[in-house]
Amino acid sequence: MGSAESLPAPQKAGAPYAAVRPDIRTFDLLLFRGKDPASSAVAAVQRCFTGYGEYTHVGVAVRGGDLPGTERGRLYVWESTASGPLGDGVPDVTGRAFVGVQLRDYDEVARAYDRHPDTRLAWAPLLAAGRAHLAAADPTAARDPARGFSPGSGRLADLFADLNGTRYDAACCALLGSVNWVCRPFRAVERCLCPVTRDWLFCSELVCLVYQHVGLIPADVDARDALPVDFVTAPEGGTYDADGSVPEILAPPVRMTLYPAPPPEYTRDGGPR
DSSP: OOOOOOOSSOOBOSEEHHHHGGGOOTTOEEEEEOOSHHHHHHHHHHHHHHSOOSOOEEEEEEETTSSTTOOTTOEEEEEEEEOGGGTTSOOOTTSOOOEEEEEEEHHHHHHHHTTSTTOEEEEEOBOHHHHHHHHHHOTTGGGOGGGOSSTTHHHHHHHHHHHTTOBBOOOHHHHHHHHOGGGHHHHHHHHHHSGGGGGOBOHHHHHHHHHHHTTSSOTTSOGGGOOGGGGOBOTTSSBOOTTSOSOOOBOOOEEEESSBOOOOOBOTTSSBO
16 A cells, blocks of 8 residues: 655656566566555564565556456556555556455556655566466467466466455454464464454465465465565575465566656766766
């Protein structure tokens, strides 16, 4: 979630979004860092238990044509979040505003989210080994327009039909149970006392389920224990997952922005001004 404050001028660090966008593919990870109270709480909890709290929200990139009803040439994010006036002002692709699993136009989300000077956007591409796995498991996808452009898109569509519209999991015990095994029994108690929460999904839980569904993360990993930073690959290799259960399937994130800072001016002696 982000603020609607406007930047007075382009001034953010990161690669220009327009230059990065053509390289974003279905199953890549889209990362966000918000500045609202909920995002700050997620960042603090992650930093406390993993030592890293750079990103507070994640979603799965979807190229147009890879899910039914999407338009080729457009870029989407499938995520569990708050939309419309409940969040950053951007509704889902059907025009609905709610709190839960939904598909949204990523260009619109990026414009709304990136306006605040302290928010961040990033992209983590799926590693080549993951792409090869998807292609081997779904060799006909690229030749069958009904199954979408990308290998794995048919299985993604199946999961989308099952999970889209699921409520977002905002329960405190669910978040604390994701980062510390000591809190996990309380998560079970909460879901017993309030059964409706059993089907709610946190943003990183959805991402984990997507990657499990296409065989990129082992099925025995408990998706409820996943945090946004668990998928992030550190520059030196390995993920920030404290449990060590989430494998390294993504390249380190590339920070990007719609408001890139201008390059520094140089003096005649070659140094920055």
